[in-house]
Amino acid sequence: MTAEAPARPAAPPVGSGAIGRAVLRTLWFIVLLSALVFPITLGVVGAYIGMIACLLLVPLLVLDKAAREATFAEPASRLLALAFVLLLMAFSLSAREPNDVLLIVNFLPLLLFLPAYAASRRLASPLGVRVVALVTTAALGLAVLVARHSLTLDTVDRAQLPNDNSLHFAALLTVLSGIALMGLFSRKAVVRLAGIVGMVLGFIAVLWTQSRGAVLAYPVFGLFALLVALRHYGVSRRLSVATVVGLVLAGTLAVLVLDDQRRALTGFAMVLEFLRTGEVSEVSAAVRLDLYTAAIEAFWQKPWFGHGWAHFYAATDAIVRERMGPASRYAAFGHLHSDLADFAVAAGVLGIAALALILFAPIAGALASPSDGWRSARLYGALALSSSYAVLGATNLMFGWELQTASYVFIAAIVLGFCRAEKPAPRP
Template sequence: MRLLPLFTFKPIPSVESETRLLSIPSLRASWPDALIAFFFFAMPSIKIMGEALFLAMAVAGLYLYWQGPRLVLPKRIWCLAASLAALLVLKALSLFWAADLQLAGRDVATHLHLLLFTPVLILLMRATHPWRAALTGITAALLFCGGWAIVHALYVEDVIRHRLEVGAQNALILCAIVVPYTLWLSLVWLRSRQTLILLAVLAGWLTVAVSASRTPFLVLLLLSLVIVFWYFRRLPRVWLASLLIFGAAISVALYTPTGKSSTLAISVQVQRALTEIEQYNSNAVSDTSVGNRLELWAIAREAFWEAPWLGHGAGSAPTLVKQYAPEKSSRMLKHHFHNQYFQIATELGAVGLLLLATLLAAAWFALRASSSLITESAAVFLASTLLLGVTSIFLKQGLLNTFFIGSLSVLCAAAIHNAPSKRVVKAIL
């Protein structure tokens, strides 16, 4: 059987070729690489542009598949695509038992991104260096967001009340994108020591700090420490010195005054979180951010046991909040439960949780058998997604769905490109 011309057998890329950014002439020479770079730049930086590019890439991928030659993907990639589709199918089936068909239909439409994984991957496979192109766009995005964060901190009087959003819909969505971006570039910088990469990493930290988002900052801190520990695991003295320097830098950054004579938002937010937890425990009133989440989670637990197997149907969270919220609730967010796992459990029950676990496991098995950089990038992406899902969501809103599926697609494309020759042959023959 004739091999597809898309695949050429070449040695596995070295560390230098994996971590090097694409130049402007290289982006001009390969339009798929340029599209990947612009897509990852646009998601946190330009409103609506990331979702529009994602849809355009899916349409282009379908056109390329129709025109041929047909791309044959490894079985592990098809397993991931099937797990994504299965979650959407369950949501669609829940229309039969959902209480509000309008909310359920809207929720199903929001998750149509899950079906676009394969078309987008087909397009990304035409790129010469998909992961390097993504890193180029990520670097530009973090530098842009960092510059925006500096201006925001200098000229906005209350950075907690007026949250940093840049091109995302809100600060939490921005951080859900910036945290994996920063972790990915941290892995790259540890290998390459490029100054531009280091500046982008620092810009990512600044963006998360100024955004006044507590959980994303803690997730970024925790996973950064894990990365440093893993990289210097055979050099304990270097790891300890890095830990001390890292802690000192974070401590200084937290209490650095901004242009409006107030400290960076994270230090204020930590104390605020402790106060809100104490207030909620004393009178169980949900008029604070933390208290609001604690009450939403209590509602979700109660609602789950009413329909533990198949849930209440897609998009049922607003209805459940109104139904189970106590009368003393004064400020309840009614669109979701601020927890991905409670969200899935209440809407789709234990079956939905099982499909979500299957999806994440399939993503890991599809990406782990690749080069070390791609495997580690996949690990920090999935870890940050799982941790951020404790107090927020990653499969509910349009831009978040775009980021999740787009990131999986480019990581899978890079994993296939960097696979050993025998595995590529087996996947094509």
């Protein structure tokens, strides 16, 4: 009989050496800052810094078996990758020239979830929720200073980022406000307080942007925070639901009774006006309704694969101008002020499916995650992220622009991967 060859020792995980660990942690820390801090300070430049860091993390995903298996087993990874494939199919089938397909590059950040998640899982920490809440609160404190400084300039009357507009700033503030409330699930009272303070700071800055759509997202993720927190701390399901329903009714009554003319708070009144009459009197909201009406018609012209990302706005703009004559107020938008309209007209049914997958991906990941003590925090973080983007995307472009798309992916990876009670066990 021949002696069996000794088993080959397993290769050490990528980043297990001192230098490797330092590089891994540095790159992941850049991703963390790109998710929570750089959007406020650097704008779209911060998104590109984060994307470069994710590309440098790809070897971890390719070479490390444990990281690769954990990442590919994550439902959010599969859903975001599938969404990218659906968009690529739609753009390919609707392309009028080869360059049209290249616009899929706008959605490449969806695939960067994989290396970002792989690094987050490798560095998972029981202190993850605390880190995310405190860093986000600090970022929102900085955002208040940025917003206040912008209002001192003579050229603007609404708070905004340098070289950007107030709507994008408000969207970032809103998303980070929801993520800050993950602190409610910390065992430390100071972290719970910090999360609430962060949300309040974000709301103050949003009011200075005068963005109505952003304000509408706060009650949504606020109710999710309350419902998940009540269940997390042992309150019965019936009482939790009753509390949330009571707050919804009270909030609705307050909107009906109060007549606050602050621009940022008039969004609630416009929603009620539209529900009552089917129309809105405010000019910018009326423009959006015109675009949405035209988008429906453009969608039915090419319902399966759409007009393509290069031509979807032109298709809708032609309908608007045909109905209402030349109107310069529509010309500079470049998008339809709605993710659903953008995806439907650009990619048809495939686009609608892709958008649904993108929004559901973090929630699916949180629901599939283990009950390790931080599951409630992950579930709330996923709900806050997805619901904020859904509400904000109802009246503005969120996905398809580098900053917003990359921020969504980075935050999802950190919430699902880093906020864990234990690191994944290494596989033989």
